[in-house]
Amino acid sequence: MRKHPLATGIIGGIVGTLLVAVAVWLTIVYTGAYNVAASDQHADAVRWTLDTAMHRSVARQAGAIEMPDEPSEELIAAGARHYAESCVHCHGAPGAEPAQWSRGMRPEPPRLTEAATEWTPEEIHWIVSNGIKMTGMPAFGPHHSPQEVAALTAFVGALPGLTGEDYAALTGSGESAGGAAHHEAE
Ligand code: HEC
Numbered sequence: 001m002r003k004h005p006l007a008t009g010i011i012g013g014i015v016g017t018l019l020v021a022v023a024v025w026l027t028i029v030y031t032g033a034y035n036v037a038a039s040d041q042h043a044d045a046v047r048w049t050l051d052t053a054m055h056r057s058v059a060r061q062a063g064a065i066e067m068p069d070e071p072s073e074e075l076i077a078a079g080a081r082h083y084a085e086s087c088v089h090c091h092g093a094p095g096a097e098p099a100q101w102s103r104g105m106r107p108e109p110p111r112l113t114e115a116a117t118e119w120t121p122e123e124i125h126w127i128v129s130n131g132i133k134m135t136g137m138p139a140f141g142p143h144h145s146p147q148e149v150a151a152l153t154a155f156v157g158a159l160p161g162l163t164g165e166d167y168a169a170l171t172g173s174g175e176s177a178g179g180a181a182h183h184e185a186e
Helices: 005-031 044-062 073-086 100-104 112-118 121-130 146-161 164-171
Strands: none
Touching: 044 121, 073 146, 073 164, 112 146, 121 146
16 A cells, blocks of 8 residues: 555654653653752642642542531531641641641642632542642541541531631630641741
């Protein structure tokens, strides 16, 4: 069979482009050109890639989870106590600063009082259970019971509406978050 010269050219172009892309990728990986220092921000393209992959992946996988419509006060209160133990040092809470060391993470763990509004309860449940690769967000599912994960989810969902006093009352912590949060030194 005779090959059409245009088709051969197009295929050659595609293969050539792919080879160049692989060469650039391998060069970046092997030469150490990408700065992995957490003190340096991600390059915009890398941040966009990780962030978009994360949002799409969570949305896709969280669809299978069924959550109760209205979590009970007890569940939220139980979640607050787990949150003070396991989360506040990275994500802060109303009236409680995150630990200073967590500000050195890339990506920086977001304040969930705001960030939680972007996610559905199903998505929050999925994130808490499974964690997020390459961000430092741990998976709590493997070593927390389903009840604890459900309580944490209920509490994170309620976070945007809470005041500092609500948080202190729920965690019984007075002014500090169970000793887990460190106020900024400066
Ligand atoms: C060691 C620090 C650390 C701890 C502890 C931690 N997280 Fe995270 N968390 C992160 C980081 C980092 C991200 C990802 C931020 C990003 O990529 O935007 C994240 C993301 C999240 C998100 C998605 C928010 C968003 O918009 O990115 C939720 C919800 C969340 N964490 C809940 C929790 C809960 C609940 C706990 C406690 C059970 C917890 N996290 C403990 C570091 C932590």
